[in-house]
Amino acid sequence: MTILIKGARPYGEDAADILLKDGLIVTVGEHLEVPRAEVVDAGGLIALPGLVDLHTHLREPGREDAETVETGSRAAALGGFTAVHAMANTDPVADTAGVVEQVWRLGQEAGLVDVVPVGAVTVGLRGERLAELGAMADSAARVRVFSDDGQCVADPALMRRALEYVKAFDGVVAQHAEEPRLTAGAQMNEGDRSSRLGLAGWPAAAEEAVIARDVLLAGHVGARLHVCHVSTAGSVEIIRWAKSRGVRVTAEVTPHHLLLTDACAESYDPVFKVNPPLRTDADVAALRAGLADGTIDAVATDHAPHAVEDKESEWAQARPGMLGLEQALSVVIETMVEPGLLDWRAVADRMSVRPAAIGRLTGHGRPLAVGEPANLLLLDPSYRGVVDPAALASRSRNSPYAGRELPGRVVATFLRGTATVMDGKAQK
Amino acid sequence: MAGSSPAAPSNSEARSPAAPGVLLSSADVARVVDRMAHQLIERVAAAPADGATEGLADLVLVGIPTRGAPLARRLAARIEAFSGTPVDVGTVDITLYRDDLRLRGVRALEPTLLPDAGVDGRLVVLVDDVLFSGRSVRAALDALRDLGRPRAVQLAVLVDRGHRELPIRADYVGKNVPTSRHQQVKVRLAEVDGVDEVLLTEGQQ
Amino acid sequence: MKRHLLEAADLDRDDATLVLDTAAQIDASLAGREVKKLPTLRGRTVVNLFYEDSTRTRISFELAAKRLSADVINFSAKGSSVSKGESLKDTALTLEAMGSDAIVVRHSASGAPHRLAQWVKGSVVNAGDGTHEHPTQALLDAYTIRRRLGRLDGVRVGIVGDVLHSRVARSNVGLLHTLGAEVTLVAPPTLLPVGVGSWPVEVSYDLDAVLPKADVVMMLRVQAERMNASFFPSAREYSRRYGLDARRMAALTDEAIVMHPGPMNRGMEIAAEVADSVRSTIVEQVANGVSVRMAVLYLLLGGTPS
Numbered sequence: 001m002t003i004l005i006k007g008a009r010p011y012g013e014d015a016a017d018i019l020l021k022d023g024l025i026v027t028v029g030e031h032l033e034v035p036r037a038e039v040v041d042a043g044g045l046i047a048l049p050g051l052v053d054l055h056t057h058l059r060e061p062g063r064e065d066a067e068t069v070e071t072g073s074r075a076a077a078l079g080g081f082t083a084v085h086a087m088a089n090t091d092p093v094a095d096t097a098g099v100v101e102q103v104w105r106l107g108q109e110a111g112l113v114d115v116v117p118v119g120a121v122t123v124g125l126r127g128e129r130l131a132e133l134g135a136m137a138d139s140a141a142r143v144r145v146f147s148d149d150g151q152c153v154a155d156p157a158l159m160r161r162a163l164e165y166v167k168a169f170d171g172v173v174a175q176h177a178e179e180p181r182l183t184a185g186a187q188m189n190e191g192d193r194s195s196r197l198g199l200a201g202w203p204a205a206a207e208e209a210v211i212a213r214d215v216l217l218a219g220h221v222g223a224r225l226h227v228c229h230v231s232t233a234g235s236v237e238i239i240r241w242a243k244s245r246g247v248r249v250t251a252e253v254t255p256h257h258l259l260l261t262d263a264c265a266e267s268y269d270p271v272f273k274v275n276p277p278l279r280t281d282a283d284v285a286a287l288r289a290g291l292a293d294g295t296i297d298a299v300a301t302d303h304a305p306h307a308v309e310d311k312e313s314e315w316a317q318a319r320p321g322m323l324g325l326e327q328a329l330s331v332v333i334e335t336m337v338e339p340g341l342l343d344w345r346a347v348a349d350r351m352s353v354r355p356a357a358i359g360r361l362t363g364h365g366r367p368l369a370v371g372e373p374a375n376l377l378l379l380d381p382s383y384r385g386v387v388d389p390a391a392l393a394s395r396s397r398n399s400p401y402a403g404r405e406l407p408g409r410v411v412a413t414f415l416r417g418t419a420t421v422m423d424g425k426a427q428k
Numbered sequence: 429m430a431g432s433s434p435a436a437p438s439n440s441e442a443r444s445p446a447a448p449g450v451l452l453s454s455a456d457v458a459r460v461v462d463r464m465a466h467q468l469i470e471r472v473a474a475a476p477a478d479g480a481t482e483g484l485a486d487l488v489l490v491g492i493p494t495r496g497a498p499l500a501r502r503l504a505a506r507i508e509a510f511s512g513t514p515v516d517v518g519t520v521d522i523t524l525y526r527d528d529l530r531l532r533g534v535r536a537l538e539p540t541l542l543p544d545a546g547v548d549g550r551l552v553v554l555v556d557d558v559l560f561s562g563r564s565v566r567a568a569l570d571a572l573r574d575l576g577r578p579r580a581v582q583l584a585v586l587v588d589r590g591h592r593e594l595p596i597r598a599d600y601v602g603k604n605v606p607t608s609r610h611q612q613v614k615v616r617l618a619e620v621d622g623v624d625e626v627l628l629t630e631g632q633q
Numbered sequence: 634m635k636r637h638l639l640e641a642a643d644l645d646r647d648d649a650t651l652v653l654d655t656a657a658q659i660d661a662s663l664a665g666r667e668v669k670k671l672p673t674l675r676g677r678t679v680v681n682l683f684y685e686d687s688t689r690t691r692i693s694f695e696l697a698a699k700r701l702s703a704d705v706i707n708f709s710a711k712g713s714s715v716s717k718g719e720s721l722k723d724t725a726l727t728l729e730a731m732g733s734d735a736i737v738v739r740h741s742a743s744g745a746p747h748r749l750a751q752w753v754k755g756s757v758v759n760a761g762d763g764t765h766e767h768p769t770q771a772l773l774d775a776y777t778i779r780r781r782l783g784r785l786d787g788v789r790v791g792i793v794g795d796v797l798h799s800r801v802a803r804s805n806v807g808l809l810h811t812l813g814a815e816v817t818l819v820a821p822p823t824l825l826p827v828g829v830g831s832w833p834v835e836v837s838y839d840l841d842a843v844l845p846k847a848d849v850v851m852m853l854r855v856q857a858e859r860m861n862a863s864f865f866p867s868a869r870e871y872s873r874r875y876g877l878d879a880r881r882m883a884a885l886t887d888e889a890i891v892m893h894p895g896p897m898n899r900g901m902e903i904a905a906e907v908a909d910s911v912r913s914t915i916v917e918q919v920a921n922g923v924s925v926r927m928a929v930l931y932l933l934l935g936g937t938p939s
Binding site: 533 | 651655659662672701931
Binding site: 187190191192193194195196197198199200201203267268269309312313314315316317 | 720721722740741742743744747751762763764765766800803826827828829830831832
């Protein structure tokens with residue numbers, strides 16, 4: 001199939017025509033005329049490399065009522081993603097080659113994005129003994145990112161062994177940094193608001209203490225460490241310090257932590273309950289600054305679908321987590337691009353290039369250039385629209401952005417030269 | 429208390445409505461109160477219901493707040509001035525007994541105060557400023573029932589403006605005023621409003 | 634008045650004063666009466682939806698509603714469809730479909746009454762939610778203080794004990810501040826919330842320093858199980874540092890009163906001779922609770938056009 005994209009602006013720069021053929025970008029130039037090519041009029045649209053998510057919960061197997069690999073893949077494609085890392089906290093847990101291969105195969109069958117399984121660090125996420133990390137790495141799913149996300153690998157000796165062990169296949173441990181003894185029963189960020197709302201607090205120190213420990217361990221054993229969903233100003237400081245010392249640490253921030261604060265909890269609406277919790281204005285400012293200066297490498301959605309009954313309840317009874325795939329780019333535009341903190345090349349870097357590099361994905365995060373894989377998206381930057389949860393492709397409705405006006409709309413997404421999204425609609 | 433609900437015809441509107449303006453001046457109010465005091469003395473002292481009663485000492489004037497309360501105190505003072513006999517006075521707040529809460533909403537409560545001797549076995553005369561639908565009096569009767577068991581209950585009002593919605597009539601009336609339902613009768617008393625007067629206005633209800 | 638009473642902040646100074654004044658008028662008009670019943674809420678239905686055991690609060694609300702002639706339904710989570718897994722929302726919608734005009738809710742989850750208020754059309758009264766608020770307790774406490782001391786403005790109130798887990802403390806801090814009282818919280822630092830610095834209060838760790846300056850000392854219940862989570866080393870040490878005994882009571886001014894929301898741990902936060910002294914308002918608080926809750930139900934329900 002041959003597709004000619006007319007007049008798109010790569011990275012928001014000068015308009016060009018882009019010709020996609022046989023899964024590759026074969027020509028970039030002006031006034032291209034190609035017989036029998038399908039022409040996409042992209043006047044006014046920005047072209048970016050297909051986005052890569054390091055942190056997605058697809059819920060399959062186990063909670064297909066909340067999301068499936070297929071519905072999650074569709075949401076991802078609509079958000080401009082061409083690859084997503086599917087977290088391991090499914091039921092059964094993705095802690096064996098069998099489960100990760102199943103998820104990987106379901107992703108291939110859906111065919112909307114590359115679904116890259118994340119393997120559990122410990123058996124059953126129980127934090128007691130290592131899962132068969134090597135088997136998952138050697139499987140068809142080629143797992144390189146390992147995480148007990150949802151649970152912290154709290155045992156420091158176990159964490160050290162995991163960091164060391166995955167060096168053998170260039171893997172990385174993605175840590176959900178949360179000291180469990182400091183967050184027993186925690187419901188929201190600990191501070192002024194939690195004290196007034198009477199919700200048990202999740203102190204910033206519970207995240208920062210684990211990150212500090214882990215960067216020291218990673219530095220000591222010379223291993224790669226990735227920090228999931230960094231949420232506090234102190235965490236940014238610690239990661240900045242560790243990087244200055246040469247520690248091989250990378251970090252991600254979620255769209256919701258870039259936009260929302262613990263003020264959202266005032267409504268007691270659990271759509272705003274998430275782990276780590278929404279923090280303060282000062283934390284949001286530090287996260288934006290950290291993402292701008294590269295201390296934080298990537299935006300990762302932590303897309304966490306939940307069934308209605310798991311959210312339409314008392315705050316304490318609700319499950320933590322919120323949707324993110326379909327609004328991630330819009331939130332980054334709102335919080336980073338429009339305030340002038342990131343330009344479009346930097347957006348491509350934080351949402352495609354670096355996450356692909358962290359996950360060791362060779363076919364993603366590549367430049368928009370001749371000979372590269374044709375994984376890209378077309379964005380209408382002038383669009384502004386109100387988020388309607390009912391219109392989302394995700395099977396769940398727990399979007400924290402419901403009713404909020406956000407900028408930007410993904411018009412088309414191409415995975416290896418095939419449109420997965422066209423005119424804002426998923427192609428399957 | 430001025431009511432506002434639809435009304436069936438009664439005596440006072442058989443005649444054509446009065447023109448808006450001052451119905452009673454300050455001096456008129458004083459004269460009307462005096463006349464009502466005299467009527468009370470005459471009828472209460474003259475008509476004991478049975479051998480056990482003892483005229484004015486048996487009487488309790490119970491005002492319905494807001495303006496019925498000072499009116500009751502004035503009547504008591506005039507009765508004492510004319511007859512030499514002190515008369516017990518009280519108030520009964522009817523707010524919690526109203527049947528129009530859903531329509532009118534809540535209002536601040538006012539005191540319910542009864543004389544130490546209570547009302548059991550005595551003649552209670554309820555005192556209000558304006559008799560309109562009769563619903564306030566109905567509420568006051570309900571309240572009174574919870575407070576004791578009077579021998580008899582009568583009603584004294586400064587102004588009867590007609591449009592009754594209940595089978596209630598006043599025993600003592602300062603002034604009968606024919607009105608139309610959309611008109612408003614405003615009683616002002618010095619204790620509450622700083623001035624004594626009764627006005628008829630073309631209010632829209 | 635707002636339609637719901639979910640937290641002390643729902644009441645501005647005028648609203649709070651109206652509740653207290655209304656309670657006082659109700660008290661006065663019912664005093665000495667044989668028939669302690671008013672027809673005000675005839676035909677209205679009040680549901681007591683209690684997800685936590687609290688017999689005294691439930692009875693207080695039940696009595697208040699019944700004295701106003703409302704129909705009262707007691708819906709306890711135990712032995713009901715709730716224990717079979719029915720959600721709060723489904724329960725609320727069911728009760729409303731049956732014609733409830735107000736739901737009085739007690740729940741172990743902070744914010745549960747707020748959620749209810751988002752789902753139902755009638756009024757919601759918070760009868761205690763988790764470690765959040767208990768606004769009618771604060772109203773009855775304020776009413777008790779005003780009756781005893783004649784005022785609230787400028788009254789110095791010491792609230793002593795487990796502020797961290799106390800919904801009574803949160804509601805009292807908010808309401809007493811609204812009404813012009815000066816509040817000092819007294820507790821070991823482990824039993825104060827991290828965000829207490831943003832509250833309109835003074836904070837002290839020293840009970841003996843606060844007592845001579847207090848017009849009111851409000852003792853909070855301290856649960857012994859906090860000890861196991863190392864909030865304090867032992868019941869004995871807690872009692873020694875933060876308990877109100879006869880010796881400490883002697884440091885109070887002559888007019889000062891001692892309050893406790895109940896149920897008390899005699900010998901833990903309060904000594905028996907203090908609880909039973911003339912300074913103690915503990916029994917009055919219970920009686921005043923009925924009047925205040927009548928006032929709240931009247932003001933929330935009386936004015937709601939159907």
